[in-house]
Amino acid sequence: MDCIFCKIVNGELPSKKLFENDVVVAFHDINPAAPVHVVIIPKKHIASMNDVEDEDWPIIAEMNRAAQVVARELGIAESGYRTANNCGKNGGQEVFHLHNHLLGGAKLKPLASV
Ligand code: AMP
Numbered sequence: 001m002d003c004i005f006c007k008i009v010n011g012e013l014p015s016k017k018l019f020e021n022d023v024v025v026a027f028h029d030i031n032p033a034a035p036v037h038v039v040i041i042p043k044k045h046i047a048s049m050n051d052v053e054d055e056d057w058p059i060i061a062e063m064n065r066a067a068q069v070v071a072r073e074l075g076i077a078e079s080g081y082r083t084a085n086n087c088g089k090n091g092g093q094e095v096f097h098l099h100n101h102l103l104g105g106a107k108l109k110p111l112a113s114v
């Protein structure tokens with residue numbers, strides 16, 4: 001499958017990894033939108049939030065746990081941060097392998113409005 005995040009999981013593409021366990025990987029975003037911008041992905045290929053199946057919900061919990069750990073490790077836990085998931089066309093999703101963004105390191109703008 002031609003999926004850039006699967007290639008990061010299996011080492012075919014490089015990434016600046018911050019956290020990895022059996023379920024998830026977290027790495028620096030290649031085009032940061034904030035001083036801290038981390039991408040957190042499941043190792044399993046799930047295309048988007050629309051494709052999460054009942055058996056996958058523990059993976060979503062693990063993605064959030066990784067965000068908490070990485071935020072602490074990068075020193076932004078106290079100052080605060082945002083996690084975000086873009087789903088589908090209107091959500092602005094560009095990579096169709098499920099991921100959460102972890103953003104922080106500065107006061108973030110309010111969420112986008114239409
Ligand atoms: P989205 O628009 O929610 O699909 O976000 C995809 C994110 O993946 C964007 O913020 C990209 O900058 C980031 N991205 C794409 N390719 C890579 C890569 N090879 N390494 C790290 N981040 C990437």
Ligand code: ZN
Nearest residue numbers: 003006045097
């Ligand atoms: Zn994938």
